Amino acid sequence: MTLIDDIVESRSVSVVGLEKNTGKTECLNYIIRNLPAGRVKVAVTSIGVDGETTDSVTGTSKPEIFLREGMLFSTSEKHYLQRRILSELLDVSDESTALGRVVTARALDYGNLLLSGPSTGKGLGRWIRKMETLGAGLTLIDGAISRLSSASPAISEAMVLSTGAALSANIAELVRKTAHTVGLIMAEKYSGPGYERMSGLEGGGIWNICTDGSIRQVPSGMSALSLASVKDNLARGFAGIYVSGALTDRLVDRIIADGAGDGFEIVARDFTKVFVSPSCVARMERAGIMLKMLMTSRLLAVCVNPVSPNGIILDSSRLCGALEEKLPVPVYDLFRLDS
Known part of the structure; x- marks a missing residue:
């Protein structure tokens, strides 16, 4: 065509x-x-x-x-x-x-x-x-x-x-x-655990994707600009993370530092919310982390x-x-x- x-x-x-x-x-x-x-x-x-x-x-x-x-x-x-x-x-x-x-x-x-x-x-x-x-x-x-x-x-x-x-x-x-x-x-469309609930969420925010298929919101008000104040681990023990707002290099680096590794999924709402550099994408790939979109x-x-x-x-x-x-x-x- x-x-x-x-x-x-x-x-x-x-x-x-x-x-x-x-x-x-x-x-x-x-x-x-x-x-x-x-x-x-x-x-x-x-x-x-x-x-x-x-x-x-x-x-x-x-x-x-x-x-x-x-x-x-x-x-x-x-x-x-x-x-x-x-x-x-x-x-x-x-x-x-x-x-x-x-x-x-x-x-x-x-x-x-x-x-x-x-x-x-x-x-x-x-x-x-x-x-x-x-x-x-x-x-x-x-x-x-x-x-x-x-x-x-x-x-x-x-x-x-x-x-x-x-x-x-x-x-x-x-x-x-x-x-x-x-x-x-x-990027590949996300269709895993919590998809329907994520699709219904409005506004910014970050949610952990739990291994049992549920999703849990990271402390209210958390964003890429307030990472330093968040003490919770964003990756260890979780299957992935959903970022409904801006996905930045700084946020990805924090997720990697918190233990995200092979098979971990970072889900963005769609590509217009992603502001990561080519070098950041390379770091995700080396760690075995998959970047997916809620809407493609x-x-x-x-x-x-x-x-x-x-x-x-x-x-x-x-x-x-x-x-x-x-x-x-x-x-x-x-x-x-x-x-």
């Missing part, structure tokens, strides 16, 4: 970048341009501000968001008033952003615009449900830089990841960083931009080949496919 085939088979897809200027918006535009006409009604929004003609940080030119006739789109009141596309207003929601309420409309022609939709993960979840009531069979989310939350499996069903020369000018380093993130995204994401592909804003141009064939050797998903240079 091609990337477009995989996307059409999904109900919601987030497009997220590992770094600014890795081609995320070009990837979204490629998807929009190549979706089969009339096969599915599409709705699109962004968790940040996307579609600017000029990058606010680097000052370089940027691609605008492209829409096709009949597509639904949601943006802030400010950017809706600035649109350069003929549209039919469908809804003005109570969802508020720094740029006003979120406005939903149907494109009546082809054109470009700025997208600035819901600014939170919960807001995106409500937006997806709203688009479904308006008949959308596929929702597309343009995720903002450093906002991987839009790709959380609690929000979108599938995701496309963009990477490129803006992340690193060194191919080996770029591949290492990309492979690390892909490894977290595609479906990564459809990795898209590559071999050009950075400061003029660095990587060899696309070498880059794609190196990524394909390390990644279990398709790798595309959409710039080359479009040329």
Whole structure:
């Protein structure tokens, strides 16, 4: 199956970048341009501000968001008033952003615009449900830089990841960083003892997974920032540990120091809650510790931009080949496919 085939088979897809200027918006535009006409009604929004003609940080030119006739789109009141596309207003929601309420409309022609939709993960979840009531069979989310939350499996069903020369000018380093993130995204789903109870828990916190299948909450208020004050052993005598908040290097090192070893499971809510370094993952592997996710994401592909804003141009064939050797998903240079 091609990337477009995989996307059409999904109900919601987030497009997220590992770094600014890795081609995320070009990837979204490629998807929009190549979706089969009339096969599915599409709705699109962004968790940040996307579609600017000029990058606010680097000052370089940027691609605008492209829409096709009949597509639904949601943006802030400010950017809706600035649109350069003929549209039919469908809804003005109570969802508020720094740029006003979120406005939903149907494109009546082809054109470009700025997208600035819901600014939170919960807001995106409500937006997806709203688009479904308006008949959308596929929702597309343009995720903002450093906002991987839009790709959380609690929000979108599938995701496309963009990477490129803006992340690193060194191919080996770029591949290492990309492979690390892909490894977290595609980590094994946890289905062991306590799964149903963990799934129903809300808010932050840490729970020991006991050998009898029960789970026990670590002292209230404990977090990665308050480890020094916790005297309880986090690992010895337990089968694993569930971290519903941020999983960090410091927390993993404490778990290892407390005796976690071969077969011990560290469970995170999903990959967007994991902030561990490649060296930390290596320490877990050496200790025989397994990292699993309560909710897993479906990564459809990795898209590559071999050009950075400061003029660095990587060899696309070498880059794609190196990524394909390390990644279990398709790798595309959409710039080359479009040329």
